[in-house]
Amino acid sequence: MRWSGLLVLLLCLRVYAHEASYSTLYVDVRSDRVDLELLLPLEPLSLALTGGERTDAAAHMAPSELEAYVRQHLSLARGGHALPLTWAAAQRAEDEQAGIAVPVQRVWLSAPLAAASEASEAAGLQLHADLIVHQMVSHRVHVILRSHFAGGQTGAENLGIIRLKRYDLSIASGSVWTGMQALFALGLQHILDGTDHLLFLLCLLLPLPLMRTAQGTLLHRPGVPRLVVRRITAFTLAHSLTLLLAVLGWLPAGGVWVEVLVALTVLVAALQALRLSLGSAASARLAAGFGLIHGLAFAEVFAGMGLSGRELFLALLAFTLGIEVMQLALVVLVMPLLMLLARSLRLYTGVRVCASLAAALLALAWLVQRLADANGLAIPLLFSDLLLWLLVCILALGLLVFFAVMLRLSWPWRALHYASSSPNAGQ
Numbered sequence: 001m002r003w004s005g006l007l008v009l010l011l012c013l014r015v016y017a018h019e020a021s022y023s024t025l026y027v028d029v030r031s032d033r034v035d036l037e038l039l040l041p042l043e044p045l046s047l048a049l050t051g052g053e054r055t056d057a058a059a060h061m062a063p064s065e066l067e068a069y070v071r072q073h074l075s076l077a078r079g080g081h082a083l084p085l086t087w088a089a090a091q092r093a094e095d096e097q098a099g100i101a102v103p104v105q106r107v108w109l110s111a112p113l114a115a116a117s118e119a120s121e122a123a124g125l126q127l128h129a130d131l132i133v134h135q136m137v138s139h140r141v142h143v144i145l146r147s148h149f150a151g152g153q154t155g156a157e158n159l160g161i162i163r164l165k166r167y168d169l170s171i172a173s174g175s176v177w178t179g180m181q182a183l184f185a186l187g188l189q190h191i192l193d194g195t196d197h198l199l200f201l202l203c204l205l206l207p208l209p210l211m212r213t214a215q216g217t218l219l220h221r222p223g224v225p226r227l228v229v230r231r232i233t234a235f236t237l238a239h240s241l242t243l244l245l246a247v248l249g250w251l252p253a254g255g256v257w258v259e260v261l262v263a264l265t266v267l268v269a270a271l272q273a274l275r276l277s278l279g280s281a282a283s284a285r286l287a288a289g290f291g292l293i294h295g296l297a298f299a300e301v302f303a304g305m306g307l308s309g310r311e312l313f314l315a316l317l318a319f320t321l322g323i324e325v326m327q328l329a330l331v332v333l334v335m336p337l338l339m340l341l342a343r344s345l346r347l348y349t350g351v352r353v354c355a356s357l358a359a360a361l362l363a364l365a366w367l368v369q370r371l372a373d374a375n376g377l378a379i380p381l382l383f384s385d386l387l388l389w390l391l392v393c394i395l396a397l398g399l400l401v402f403f404a405v406m407l408r409l410s411w412p413w414r415a416l417h418y419a420s421s422s423p424n425a426g427q
Helices: 002-020 042-050 063-073 118-123 176-193 195-205 224-247 256-275 280-302 309-341 345-374 381-409 413-420
Strands: 023-029 033-041 074-078 086-097 100-112 125-129 141-148 157-162 168-171 210-212 218-220
Touching: 023 125, 033 042, 033 074, 033 086, 042 100, 063 074, 063 086, 063 100, 125 141, 141 168, 157 168, 176 195, 176 280, 176 309, 195 224, 195 256, 195 280, 195 309, 195 345, 224 280, 224 309, 256 280, 256 345, 280 309, 309 345
Parallel strands: 023 141
Antiparallel strands: 023 033, 033 100, 074 125, 086 100, 125 168, 141 157, 210 218
């Protein structure tokens, strides 16, 4: 009895091992075609080919046999009309599944999207697949939609799972306008989520209300709106240029070292805001130079989208507009507040110094962390905690300075003190 129970357990574990492997189908919907990438694990594929016999049939399968099998169990249609599948290539590879390298057969196909009627386009695409599932009821095919600009998709998402008695999935239709809306929203969100970009913009704006004379005296700077326009325009033109070049593949898009340079730009901008050492022309050149680096970081968003031609141009236009609108909103919200605080030189100096120190400290932490990531090093937890506490202390000091100056400016007993000490008091 004990041995029979052990045998049942081993059989269950063997079945579980078979269920752990799965197939993956990646779908990329372009303007003129649909690209498919298929990963079929060799062991389940052999079982499906031999009707359940344990052989290495998939490993010795001829390319023509593999193509015939895939075409028999995979199809794509639009509006009820089958789309012809073009065989692109096939090769052996490994796919990591649950931390295990699984040998797979990798296949690439494509289906042209010819001009169709409005009804067919509105119906979207219909995918039918029963690869391996037709023989192994426990097998699964994970279908992932990697890119679909017209459908408003900006990143990979799970389309569904092919399993027993569920062989069909649909891909909704869309339009160019839907894709542009999605990329515009992505541009807005990219600035909102990019703390380093927001902090850099703040450091560009912080020194504008004040200027330092040759004698070191702080004065209110004339023509602040014009300087804001000049500085933000220089930054915008520069990052738009490198964003375009990186998306076209002429410059590297993103990466660890680009992120290191972004952190360095925030650190330098924070130190310049602290010192008030640059004139208007030099500050515009600095904004333009650093904008070139930020544009490379923005371009990382387009990695893996696989856009080209008209779709790429429209996506780039919409994404850039989203970035600029969010930058403009930040300037409109922050700059009036800075001008209001700058009415008091003492108050604004405290705010500027504390904000610049906090930004410099945060940028330094990013710089150290990203340098460590680039070199595969681990940052000690004590160092991170120390930087965090220093940042909290600087922010707390800034709040104390702010409230102390505000209290001094609006102290109600100050007038009473002057009144009681005047020569005419008490008469």
